Amino acid sequence: xxxxxxxxxxxxxxxxxxxxxxxxxxxxxxxxxxxxxxxxxxxxxxxxxxxxxxxxxxxxxxxxxxxxxxxxxxxxxxxxxxxxxxxxxxxxxxxxxxxxxxxxxxxxxxxxxxxxxxxxxxxxxxxxxxxxxxxxxxxxxxxxxxxxxxxxxxxxxxxxxxxxxxxxxxxxxxxxxxxxxxxxxxxxxxxxxxxxxxxxxxx
Numbered sequence: 001x002x003x004x005x006x007x008x009x010x011x012x013x014x015x016x017x018x019x020x021x022x023x024x025x026x027x028x029x030x031x032x033x034x035x036x037x038x039x040x041x042x043x044x045x046x047x048x049x050x051x052x053x054x055x056x057x058x059x060x061x062x063x064x065x066x067x068x069x070x071x072x073x074x075x076x077x078x079x080x081x082x083x084x085x086x087x088x089x090x091x092x093x094x095x096x097x098x099x100x101x102x103x104x105x106x107x108x109x110x111x112x113x114x115x116x117x118x119x120x121x122x123x124x125x126x127x128x129x130x131x132x133x134x135x136x137x138x139x140x141x142x143x144x145x146x147x148x149x150x151x152x153x154x155x156x157x158x159x160x161x162x163x164x165x166x167x168x169x170x171x172x173x174x175x176x177x178x179x180x181x182x183x184x185x186x187x188x189x190x191x192x193x194x195x196x197x198x199x200x201x202x203x
Contacts, residue, residue, distance in 0.1 A: 006166040010121070013162050014128045021161035022046060024138045024152055028119040029090050029192065030145050030170050031138040031152060032061065033160070036131055037071060043104040046134055049159045052141045057107035059092055060114045061135035063126035071101045071112050071132050078202055079180040085201040088118035090175040090192035105134070115175055121167040137174075147172050 013023045020042045022035050035042035072095040097112040139146045146152050176193040179186040185202045
């Protein structure tokens with residue numbers, strides 16, 4: 001796909017997100033199911049599409065540290081060190097949520113899971129939209145992760161507004177999730193980054 005075609009596809013997806021749409025896009029880890037985190041109708045569609053229980057939080061993808069403040073309270077020094085070391089990349093940080101963030105995103109909890117992916121497509125979507133987007137895996141809840149466009153089209157093609165075809169394909173390994181709301185980082189899921197690397201970077 002040419003760079004011009006890619007730009008046209010990205011602009012179409014951004015317009016869809018801005019109008020409360022839901023799109024599928026590649027990330028550095030898995031394919032994501034994206035919506036504007038501040039659009040309640042779009043968030044409700046995400047849960048409906050996936051068949052996801054409403055008490056399960058949706059991870060959030062940001063285009064940069066400047067977008068974190070839209071969804072979370074100010075980052076602790078520990079969280080900032082980890083972000084500076086591993087972002088963009090496969091590290092999800094669980095932080096205290098901003099009171100402005102819809103409860104649908106967090107499953108009613110007082111925390112939010114945030115990541116800056118190392119992939120041009122979600123970065124471009126969030127940057128051009130001007131707001132963070134959801135980054136939950138593009139599949140039905142409880143089903144295996146979908147790693148090719150054919151399977152995505154079959155399972156989700158009639159349920160979403162757009163599936164982005166361009167950009168590098170995901171590596172297929174989920175992100176590491178670390179809770180940074182306490183005094184010491186707590187590993188919630190080990191993925192592409194090891195616990196040892198996390199502890200060394202946290203200091």
